[in-house]
Amino acid sequence: xxxxxxxxxxxxxxxxxxxxxxxxxxxxxxxxxxxxxxxxxxxxxxxxxxxxxxxxxxxxxxxxxxxxxxxxxxxxxxxxxxxxxxxxxxxxxxxxxxxxxxxxxxxxxxxxxxxxxxxxxxxxxxxxxxxxxxxxxxxxxxxxxxxxxxxxxxxxxxxxxxxxx
Numbered sequence: 001x002x003x004x005x006x007x008x009x010x011x012x013x014x015x016x017x018x019x020x021x022x023x024x025x026x027x028x029x030x031x032x033x034x035x036x037x038x039x040x041x042x043x044x045x046x047x048x049x050x051x052x053x054x055x056x057x058x059x060x061x062x063x064x065x066x067x068x069x070x071x072x073x074x075x076x077x078x079x080x081x082x083x084x085x086x087x088x089x090x091x092x093x094x095x096x097x098x099x100x101x102x103x104x105x106x107x108x109x110x111x112x113x114x115x116x117x118x119x120x121x122x123x124x125x126x127x128x129x130x131x132x133x134x135x136x137x138x139x140x141x142x143x144x145x146x147x148x149x150x151x152x153x154x155x156x157x158x159x160x161x162x163x164x165x
Contacts, residue, residue: 083100
């Protein structure tokens with residue numbers, strides 16, 4: 001008898017218990033919703049296009065908004081007046097840094113290990129045209145190191161990957 005009562009309670013509780021109800025949602029970086037009373041439009045940026053629907057003078061492309069204007073923004077990089085060559089790679093004892101510059105300039109050289117920890121920082125003032133600087137890497141552990149070289153005005157930074165034997 002107890003089994004029948006428990007079974008009836010379980011079956012009857014199914015009519016009173018409600019499951020989770022989710023409305024359709026999307027996670028997107030941008031989008032919006034427009035409504036004028038007769039027509040509503042919901043859109044997201046970055047969703048894959050599914051179908052294009054046409055009717056009379058209306059065109060609807062599902063998935064993303066079709067712009068009426070196209071704004072293009074361009075970035076013009078300034079020409080860099082210097083370059084650097086690091087050698088030998090892989091390095092065992094001394095790493096050589098050859099500066100190819102048009103006029104004497106100040107630079108900061110930072111050596112970082114693979115975790116981003118700075119293991120060497122030095123400012124070189126008035127580096128001459130074609131000058132070679134040396135970094136003693138004899139006591140460093142074998143692995144990958146990043147060499148960050150920044151000009152004095154800090155508008156240009158170059159990063160080089162060097163392997164220590």
